[in-house]
Amino acid sequence: MSEVSAAVVLAAGDTVFPLGLPIGEIILGLIAFGVVFFVLKKYAFPQFEKAYEARTEAIEGGIARAEQAQAQAQEALQQYKAQLADARAEAARIRDDxxxxxQQIVIELREQAQAESERIVAQGQAALAAQRAQIVAELRGDLGRIAVDLAGRVVGESLEDEARRRGTVDRFLDELDATSAPAGK
Incomplete structure (x- = not known):
């Protein structure tokens, strides 16, 4: 259809407004809009407001809880850092101790080793002195026998008598000690 036929159809009905709609439909539309608006305003919009407030409250509460949790986490972190510093200080003190x-053990062990060394040296010296005394006694006996034999050959008489032999040996050793003492000093 053409535009002319549409205008004729509209003109045949009720009064036509510049928008091209009949007045009855406009009024009916306005009443329907008013009823829908009233129902929405009375029942739906308050529910939307409640939901919006609950949502806002949940978000703000969540933010507050998050801030509180963050503050607690920060406090726990500070406590952890303090405990860690204390543990490090304790470890350093234990290492130093x-x-x-x-070092004290090393010093004590050195002292013990020195004392043991001195004891061993003293025992060695005592053993050496005992062996020297034993060797000197053996040598005196051997030297005494040899001296008696030699003296008997030189003198030409037998020095078998024990008393004479002892006297001769002792005199010989005393003379030997007297002559060797100044040379030894």
């Missing part, structure tokens, strides 16, 4: 104790 262990070093000092180790």
């Amino acid at each position: 262990a070093r000092a104790e180790g």
Whole structure:
């Protein structure tokens, strides 16, 4: 259809407004809009407002809880850092104590080793002195026998008598000691 036939159809009915709609439909539309608006305003919009307020409250509460949790986490972090610093200080103190104790043990072990060394040296010297005395006694006996034999050959008489032999040996050894003492000093 053409535009002319549409205008004729509209003109045949009720009064036509410049928009091209009949007045009855406009009024009916306005009443329907008013009823829908009233129902929405009375029942739906308050529910939307409640939902909006609940949502806002949940978000703000969530933010507050998040801030509180963050503050607690920050406090826990500070406590952890303090405990960690204390633990490090304690570990350093324990290390220092262990070093000092180790040095003390080393000093004690050195002292014990020195004392043991001195004891061993003293025992060795005592053993040496005992062996020297034993060797000197054996040598005196051997030297005494040899001296008696030699003296008997030189003198030409037998020095078998024990008393004479002892006297001769002792006199010989005393003379030997007297002559060797100044040379030894």
